[in-house]
Amino acid sequence: GQNIDQPTEMTATEGAIVQINCTYQTSGFNGLFWYQQHAGEAPTFLSYNVLDGLEEKGRFSSFLSRSKGYSYLLLKELQMKDSASYLCAVPRGGSQGNLIFGKGTKLSVKP
Amino acid sequence: DSGVTQTPKHLITATGQRVTLRCSPRSGDLSVYWYQQSLDQGLQFLIQYYNGEERAKGNILERFSAQQFPDLHSELNLSSLELGDSALYFCASSVDLRHEQFFGPGTRLTVL
Numbered sequence: 001g002q003n004i005d006q007p008t009e010m011t012a013t014e015g016a017i018v019q020i021n022c023t024y025q026t027s028g029f030n031g032l033f034w035y036q037q038h039a040g041e042a043p044t045f046l047s048y049n050v051l052d053g054l055e056e057k058g059r060f061s062s063f064l065s066r067s068k069g070y071s072y073l074l075l076k077e078l079q080m081k082d083s084a085s086y087l088c089a090v091p092r093g094g095s096q097g098n099l100i101f102g103k104g105t106k107l108s109v110k111p
Numbered sequence: 112d113s114g115v116t117q118t119p120k121h122l123i124t125a126t127g128q129r130v131t132l133r134c135s136p137r138s139g140d141l142s143v144y145w146y147q148q149s150l151d152q153g154l155q156f157l158i159q160y161y162n163g164e165e166r167a168k169g170n171i172l173e174r175f176s177a178q179q180f181p182d183l184h185s186e187l188n189l190s191s192l193e194l195g196d197s198a199l200y201f202c203a204s205s206v207d208l209r210h211e212q213f214f215g216p217g218t219r220l221t222v223l
Contacts (some may be wrong), residue, residue, distance in 0.1 A: 033211065042113065042201060042214035043154070087154065098167040099144075099212065104154040 002026050004102035006088050011108045012078055020073045020105045023086035033099065034062050035087040043087055046073070056096045075107075083109045114138065115215035117202050122219045129190040132218045136183055136204030142166070144183040144205075144212060145177055149198040160185060161207075191220045 003025045012018040024032065031050035035043035049055055049064035049071060061074040073086055085104035092098040114137035124130055135141050145157040147170075156169035160179035171177075174192075179185045189196060199219050203212035 030209075040199075042115075042216050044113070045213065047213040048211055089154075092156070092169075094169075098156055098159055098169065100156065101154040 002092060002100050004088055004090065004100060006102040006105045008103070009106045009108070011110060014078055014080060014109055014111050016078050017074065017076050018078060018107065020075070020086050022071045022102060022105065024069050024071070024088070024090050025087070026090050026100075027093045029066060030073050030091040032064055033089040035089065036084050037087060037104065038084045042052070078109050081107050083107060113213040113215065115202060115204050115213050117215035119217050119218060120216065123223065124192060125223055126172045126194060128192050129188065130192065130220065132187040132189070132200055134185045134187070134202030134215055136185070137194055137213055140206050140213070141162035141183065142205045142207060143179055143183070144203040145185070145187050146201040146203065147198045147212050148201060154201070157187070189220070194222050196220065
């Protein structure tokens with residue numbers, strides 16, 4: 001079957017670093033996406049990993065281990081505006097485009 | 112602003128009714144996706160079109176249908192509405208099937 005697991009909620013302090021984990025099970029693999037979603041708004045694309053390793057993009061980095069079915073999103077120098085849900089997604093059955101989303105991790109950044 | 116537009120922004124209707132949600136993809140994007148997001152279910156994939164053709168179906172009910180027109184805009188039709196259909200409906204588009212999807216602002220549907 002296909003499944004994505006993420007922690008439901010996390011809390012961190014402004015200026016700190018937080019790591020949001022995602023584990024997935026899929027019958028094929030065609031990359032892993034991270035999206036950010038503020039309450040009531042549209043998800044916005046953050047990163048895409050298809051090879052193992054760390055991809056860095058400003059304050060955000062994403063890591064993938066295909067052998068472990070594991071990814072994490074690392075947010076550095078947290079700002080209040082980073083309070084949002086972070087969604088991990090993989091294409092269904094190794095297809096292209098047909099994404100399965102995790103239920104999201106709601107991150108609260110406190111002063 | 113992702114470049115994907117959706118109308119209407121809000122829709123309030125009654126059980127048993129039929130509604131149509133509209134989506135215009137980003138300029139140049141050939142692929143359109145529809146998602147439903149409710150509080151308890153998260154973001155659920157409904158259906159995908161590529162250049163006018165249906166490419167994949169997800170958890171889409173038989174009461175729901177969609178199409179993509181020659182100008183690449185798409186419509187999602189929801190009929191015989193039930194209370195449980197109340198949700199945010201997002202449209203997304205991508206340049207092709209392999210690339211990241213850009214989401215529209217969503218249509219909030221309330222069925223009373």
